[in-house]
Amino acid sequence: MVKPLTIAIIGGGFSGTMVATHLLRLANCPLQIKLIEKRANIGQGLAYSTAVEHHVLNVPAGKMSAFPQESEHFINWLQNRYSEKAFTANSFVSRHYYGEYLQSILQEAHEKARKDVQIEHIHYEATELQPVDDQVVITCGNGRQITADRVVLALGNLPPSNPPIADPSFYQSRRYQRWAWSTSLENIVQPDDAILLIGSGLTALDLVVNLHYKGHQGKIYMISKRGLVPQAHQQTPAYPFCLKTEQNLNGLFKHIRQEVKKAEKLGYDWRSVMDALRPHTQDIWKSLTLVEKRRFIRHLRAYWDNHRHRIASGVSDIITKLRTSQQLSLYAGEIIAYQEDMDGVTVTVRPRGSEHTHTIKVQTVINCTGSERLTSQWQYPLLKNIISTGVAQPDALELGLEVADNGSLVSRTGAKSTTLYTLGPLQKGCLWETTAVQESRQQAEKLATTLLDSFSLRNTIRPLKSSTINIESYTVQPMITPAANFVGVAPY
Numbered sequence: 491m492v493k494p495l496t497i498a499i500i501g502g503g504f505s506g507t508m509v510a511t512h513l514l515r516l517a518n519c520p521l522q523i524k525l526i527e528k529r530a531n532i533g534q535g536l537a538y539s540t541a542v543e544h545h546v547l548n549v550p551a552g553k554m555s556a557f558p559q560e561s562e563h564f565i566n567w568l569q570n571r572y573s574e575k576a577f578t579a580n581s582f583v584s585r586h587y588y589g590e591y592l593q594s595i596l597q598e599a600h601e602k603a604r605k606d607v608q609i610e611h612i613h614y615e616a617t618e619l620q621p622v623d624d625q626v627v628i629t630c631g632n633g634r635q636i637t638a639d640r641v642v643l644a645l646g647n648l649p650p651s652n653p654p655i656a657d658p659s660f661y662q663s664r665r666y667q668r669w670a671w672s673t674s675l676e677n678i679v680q681p682d683d684a685i686l687l688i689g690s691g692l693t694a695l696d697l698v699v700n701l702h703y704k705g706h707q708g709k710i711y712m713i714s715k716r717g718l719v720p721q722a723h724q725q726t727p728a729y730p731f732c733l734k735t736e737q738n739l740n741g742l743f744k745h746i747r748q749e750v751k752k753a754e755k756l757g758y759d760w761r762s763v764m765d766a767l768r769p770h771t772q773d774i775w776k777s778l779t780l781v782e783k784r785r786f787i788r789h790l791r792a793y794w795d796n797h798r799h800r801i802a803s804g805v806s807d808i809i810t811k812l813r814t815s816q817q818l819s820l821y822a823g824e825i826i827a828y829q830e831d832m833d834g835v836t837v838t839v840r841p842r843g844s845e846h847t848h849t850i851k852v853q854t855v856i857n858c859t860g861s862e863r864l865t866s867q868w869q870y871p872l873l874k875n876i877i878s879t880g881v882a883q884p885d886a887l888e889l890g891l892e893v894a895d896n897g898s899l900v901s902r903t904g905a906k907s908t909t910l911y912t913l914g915p916l917q918k919g920c921l922w923e924t925t926a927v928q929e930s931r932q933q934a935e936k937l938a939t940t941l942l943d944s945f946s947l948r949n950t951i952r953p954l955k956s957s958t959i960n961i962e963s964y965t966v967q968p969m970i971t972p973a974a975n976f977v978g979v980a981p982y
């Protein structure tokens with residue numbers, strides 16, 4: 491007469507899917523996994539839900555394995571599933587393949603799991619969390635409540651808020667798109683429209699590439715504070731770089747610049763040095779003081795991001811071509827005002843370092859500033875709820891949540907939760923380097939182990955308080971994801 495333990499995972503993008511996968515693989519006791527994902531499809535999240543063929547991964551396939559110890563897992567999967575396409579470890583493949591890959595991993599883990607380890611996709615948005623004794627009650631958008639012994643927040647990338655401006659009334663206009671991903675381009679852009687993209691990072695470039703392939707004829711403007719676009723990838727050999735972390739920010743960057751010069755003399759590229767830094771970035775970040783972290787964000791972040799988050803060379807070629815033909819113009823500066831009229835919107839822009847302004851006339855403005863950075867701007871009901879109730883607190887930089895080393899949330903009073911955990915982008919302020927697959931895959935495996943270990947510290951199987959449910963007759967709802975959403979994969 492036992493009731494299985496329940497782990498609820500809120501968010502079924504890469505992070506949530508991989509925590510679920512590892513739980514299915516590792517659980518050695520009866521377990522219910524509730525994967526609460528508001529999208530219809532598990533495994534895609536924001537990054538891998540695009541069906542657009544030329545929306546490619548920013549990382550070569552050979553570096554995108556979902557399993558840290560099996561570096562060729564993704565490329566092997568690709569070559570088996572799409573043998574006709576001749577993908578190699580250096581291919582930048584369409585992102586939708588990656589969503590399909592994650593679905594197949596979860597499917598396989600589900601098939602191989604113990605019979606009493608079950609998973610259910612709950613297709614709703616979770617809006618509230620309430621710790622009750624040693625459990626947590628999750629309320630979903632439809633009013634459904636789920637009680638879980640452990641909860642993982644795998645909420646990922648949050649939609650950005652509107653860029654600050656003196657008169658924000660234009661943000662109500664149909665000519666303004668608050669979030670680049672919220673609708674397809676066809677719904678908002680005509681082929682000859684002039685378009686302004688706010689931001690010049692990966693999101694903006696995704697849109698430019700999309701417009702290019704759709705045969706867009708109109709002018710495209712991109713504007714960002716520094717006018718930097720991500721650098722292109724190049725195949726680079728691994729560089730042996732030993733970094734001393736016990737330095738302040740100035741010392742660190744001096745050291746990195748010297749190392750780049752040294753590497754270049756030896757025939758390496760700066761990219762090799764950046765790549766060598768990657769495994770140490772979280773430790774470097776943790777070693778900086780709060781003041782130094784703030785200085786980094788204010789002065790260096792844009793430069794760091796455009797060297798660290800690189801693009802496929804094919805994407806870079808398109809951007810160069812469009813800039814050369816002057817269909818695409820890039821501004822470094824800020825938007826001062828919008829003036830809408832019958833045939834468009836006149837945008838007043840002040841170039842960086844200038845006192846003068848000038849205007850651009852466009853038909854549509856799209857916010858491409860990436861995911862929301864500041865916790866104070868969060869509009870998400872669930873996050874607002876856990877911060878307002880003190881169940882969690884923002885990190886000191888307000889880039890995410892305050893999180894302990896084992897992934898558990900830290901409450902307003904500073905207590906480490908024994909029931910609530912997170913991973914991925916919500917740890918940005920604590921770890922800095924925590925949004926991409928290379929980091930999240932390790933976090934997912936570690937967190938699944940932490941969760942299961944935390945149960946065995948208690949009882950593996952918790953007796954029912956009132957013995958009403960017989961394990962034999964305890965039925966678990968199947969995953970409700972429709973079969974059609976799993977390309978070539980049977981439904982759960």
Ligand SMILES: Cc1cc2nc3c(=O)[nH]c(=O)nc-3n(C[C@H](O)[C@H](O)[C@H](O)COP(=O)(O)OP(=O)(O)OC[C@H]3O[C@@H](n4cnc5c(N)ncnc54)[C@H](O)[C@@H]3O)c2cc1C
Pocket residue numbers: 500501502503504505506507526527528529534535536537538546547548549614615616617644645646647648696872913914915925926927928930
């Ligand atoms: C466009 C884009 C391209 C990228 N390309 C790469 C790449 O090539 N390589 C790489 O390593 N990284 C890439 N990244 C980084 C990317 O963030 C990670 O690879 C990964 O997708 C992060 O996964 P996640 O699960 O943490 O977040 P997400 O993918 O954002 O998933 C979070 C999920 O949680 C769900 N959710 C949120 N709140 C709730 C709620 N309250 N209730 C229910 N469901 C909820 C969302 O619907 C979403 O599906 C890219 C990111 C973006 C945005």
